[in-house]
Amino acid sequence: MIPGSFSYHRPASVADAVKLLSDLGEDARPLAGGHSLVPMMKLRLATPAHLIDLHGIAALKGIRRDGQNLVIGAMTTQHELLASDDVARSMPILHEAALLIADPQVRYRGTIGGNVANGDPGNDMPALMMTLGATYRLEGPGGSRDVAATDFYQGAYFTALEPGEILTSVSVPVPAAGHGYAYEKLKRKVGDYATAAAAVVLTMAGGKVATCSIGLTNVHETPLLAADAAKAVIGTSLDAATLKKVAAAAEAIMAPAADARGPVEYRKHVGGVMVTRALQRAASVAK
């Protein structure tokens, strides 16, 4: 559990970071909180020759309002997300999900940028970002571009990031006032990735679901948006028959790997249970 040797760079601006990344090529990797990258380096599953530490770039920090969006700098830590009143008030599901990531030590270091850029299906933020309709700002040698979270994930550890690009911020539309939300995560212990997790954001009108979006964590090689399942709840009052149908629709798109958390059949089954429970809880807190 000892990493190989690497050289360390600490640029002071996004432009410098992008330049370093493009100059050094394939062997260079951005370093954010290091809580996904460094464990992989210790196992020598990742052996970057150059680490480009993003901590020296002030522009990558902070949470601000931009009209109807919250814009969160990539280097904002999970702890800072939890400390933000604006997040707690306008986007409580982000607060709830951040609190379910690892433990306080990890959250002091781990960043939202690293979490969404990592491409590990076990990360909690990606499915949530898809559920909330977030977009990521990417900056590279050719300038900047925005990519929707729903278009970002292509396979395990395989994303829309092009060589030389870094993710600089995440822009999240603030959900409607009175929305209901829940992030249900089944894990074996503190510090564990989800056996299965479901994010739900919905609005209710007259006791019936008016809008709904459902995201799924760690039940496929990428995070998932369960569009069919979400469609199936619109106009219902989440009666038992509907919930059963919705869980089945969500399970239909899951393809988790068997691991120590359980066999495929179990992980899909509890994936469905997480969807059901998240829907029920979201509806109960909607106004």
Place this chain on the structure above:
Amino acid sequence: MNDLTPTREQRTAALEGMGCKRKRVEDIRFTQGKGNYVDDVKLPGMLHGDFVRSPHPHARVKKIDDSAALKVPGVLAVITAETLKTVNLAWMPTLAGDVQMVLADGKVLFQNQEVAFVVATDRYAADDGINAVIVEYEPLPPLVDPFKSMDKDAPVLREDLVGKTTGAHGPRKHDNHIFEWTVGDKELTDAAFNKAEVKIKEMISYHRTHPSPLETCQCVCSFDKIKGELTIYGTFQAPHVIRTVVALIAKLPEQKIHVIAPDIGGGFGNKVGAYPGYICAAVASIVTGKPVKWVEDRIENLTATSFARDYHMTTEIAATKDGKVTGLRVHVLADHGAFDACADPSKWPAGFFNIVTGSYDFPTAHLAVDGVYTNKAPGGVAYRCSFRVTEAAYCIERAMDILAQKLNMDPAELRLKNFIKPEQFPYHSALGWEYDSGDYHTAMRKMMETTGYAALRKEQAEKRAAFARGETREIMGLGVSFFTEIVGAGPSKNCDILGIAMFDSCEIRMHPTGAGIARMGTKSQGQGHETTWAQIIATEIGIPADNIMVEEGNTDTAPYGLGTYGSRSTPVAGAAIAMAARKIKAKAQMIAAYKLEVHEDDLEFDIDGFRVKGLPEKFMSMKDICWAAYNSVPPGMEPGLEAVSYYDPPNMTYPFGAYLCVMDIDVDTGVYKVRRFYALDDCGTRINPMIIEGQVHGGLTEAFAIAMGQEIRYDDVGNVVTGSFMDFFMPTAVETPHWETDFTVTPSPHHPIGAKGVGESPNVGGVPAFSNAVNDAFSFLGSTHIQMPHDFWRNWKAAKDLGAVA
């Protein structure tokens, strides 16, 4: 007497002796990060060694090419079995009478086995070197399932043993067979089963797990060529045994070997054995002339140094219709992995598993254990339990529940009906032990009353009805466990390690100012010996515990002892401490008599000194006696106040306890909640109630982990899949249930202070309580036995198999 004269209570309290909740003195340095662990040892010019390990569970090693590795900057040497053969150390003896490869000799037998040792100027260079060693393997078919190990066509693992029809413990039935161990009267037992009114039979597995102490196994070896002396700093639970083993296998004079165990960050049995890392670091130091450090990482610790358990116990009980047990028959298939490196007293290949009759009056019993080889890591250590006692307790406690279910009887009631009665002690068990003391009925009834057992059963019945009506998806289980441990190995008549009797020792030296130092053959790994040992001395001789310094772990200064494991420290060294203190006290009495000008018999000991009987004002404090010991001893007496005791216990001690676990399980996810856990322990005389409580909390937490998910698991082709804390269940404070502790006190009649040992009881008694709770929860759905570990997905699977989940 004036107001300032301390009362008897104040004088007693000032000693902080036995029974006092004295705060742990060692915690001052531990909680400030000022402990001194092996990895803190940094010697001038020190090198670092690390292992190339096998990716294959079973393969022939065709070639090891170290040429690229030797070119890595900082790499100085690559040691292989060929190097070790030049000093006759390619193989080493195990504590169980087997031999073990130090480095792969022609073959590897488990994944992550040590293949080569790379020595470099720092740890990074050593790891770079490891990655540059090229090993050519020819994979062989792996043997993973112990039940297939003795098949006709099973691959032969130990080619070194081919043709040997006898092993260290008698005949071998197959090339992959290690030993068969039988105890008890087979004929009588068979007869009991033949006429039994009721019988149960179940294959109860106790899965492979690992002690996983916070600090991994490590050492620093430093060979001084000029003096010909070898100094070893290491994470050793038994430093003296290590010294003797090194003397025997390295053929060094024992006085020239200095073994030092500094502070140790947990052991739980993992640090009893000798590992290839120690040998390689020692050889590397001899070869390079420099100190060499070896520090295991977490993956190595979990996958290569000693595992625990892996017993598959086919268990049968014969009983009458009204629930009186009449016979017990157990066959164990013991998976020892690639080498039998089980840490048991030498003559006990299955440890004290013959305590399997538990707390019950079985008129007859028979036990057979078959040990076999598989392509898994070697070991078989007692993970916070006396040798194989936790396996035995799990076996009988699970089986009693299965019998209760068959008889449609309450499990607590069945136990009460079959307990050994107080008047039967000392009790001779059908499998050969003499239980020293016990009052099981009182402990069990106290548990039932304190927890409101009857009301809990009523609530369970209501919940089951609600579940049947579809009103809840939660099921409730009550896990009763009543265990009897056997600890304090052990009497020289039946216990030795490599021929050394399992006594333990204490040396006390009192200084002129009324202070002293005490050294023992034991070695604390977190048990708090520095605190409790001083408390025994304080009560025995009347010097405040704060004035006694306790020192362990340096073989040059401590008297020879067999170390700390198997809950043996208090039963054996604790007795030696009391006996040494009594020798001090006897000499002190003679000095006091001389100084007070009376006959010795006219004196009586009074808390912190001697008083002349009938003349209360004529008193000499122990503090003053210490001073006198250095200037005015009676004529003819040697000055000084010191004593040594080597204690060979007449018997083991038998702590016991009554535990109850109340658990709720959500059948849709398998997620459980431990609603309540009550643990009543009887460890005889209680030296420090606070330390006992701490030990019980720690042991219960481990028991919880083991029962509910902690396992070392191999896939079908022999890859170990639980090599890190991501998958090896190590609960945090968040998952850990709240513990309620309680006690009764039944002193050991043969121990000088009546103490029995407690460190391991909660692991031994806890595992069956958790497992019985899960099994009890599911029993109304028609199951009789669900194997551990009871993690979420397996609970869900049980519910599904029983038709409770669609």
